[in-house]
Amino acid sequence: MTRRRWFMPKVNEEHLQKKKQEILAAAKRVCSTKPIYEVAMRDIVIESGMSQGGVYKYFSGIDDVFAALLNKESLSHSVKEKVDGLVKDEKEPMDKLEAFLLYIGEYIRESLTEHGSFFYELQAMYGKDPERFKKVKDQLDDVSNLQYIHGQFSAFLTSQIEKAVFHPRLPQEDIQSLIETYLSGMVHQPGVAQRHAEISRKIAILLSALKELLNSGM
DSSP states (O other), X not given: OHHHHHHHHXXXXXXXXXXXXXXXXXXXHHHTTSOGGGOOHHHHHHHHTSOHXXXXXXXXXXXXXXXXXXXXXXXXXXXXXXXXXXXXXXXXXXXXXXXXHHHHHHHHHHHHHHHOSHHHHHHHHHHHOHHHHHHHHTTOOSOBHHHHHHHHHHHHHHHHHHTTSSBOSSOHHHHHHHHHHHHHHHHTSTTGGGOHHHHHHHHHHHHHHHHHHHBTTO
16 A cells, blocks of 8 residues: 555656646647637636636636746757857857847747747737736746847847947837837738748848848948
8 A cells, every 4th residue: 555655646747747738738729719818718628628627726727827838938958059159159240130030030930830929929918917927927937938039139239239339220229129029010920830931031121121220320
């Protein structure tokens, strides 16, 4: 009897993780069919095929589900390695700017193909609602891939502006807001995940605009 009880926690943990992953898979399917702000626990219960009590046993509410989904996008070693390599590269600043944007386009393309746009929608939703973000902040494991890319890209822009390598026509905050708005519009464009050439074209347009904005007075 003692030996049997010793192994029970392991079995229970495996079962718990399996059920959680089934619920999260159902949540991803729901998120791919309707706007994030319309997704409710009832939708996930129905999609999962479990009872309401069965779902609430693992997640107390919709924000718990969203936090678990965001944790699936926690910073990966491959993304960090790639971004850190871009930062350390000895290219000319404008060439490094282009390399950064090309990688951002590549990352977005792969992310949309694998997951759809709901990671971006979640981050946008919590970014606009700080009070709601407090509900999930302590549950998040790490910075996301996108947050790390954005942070390093912003640091690169800041350093080049401070060194007077770039001479922006607009305040840096406005330029970064423009970039975020442009990329957000791109990832939420219907069907863009299936049109890789469209993502490349939009990144090229953004790069051209940034070169113009950052070269003023040079």
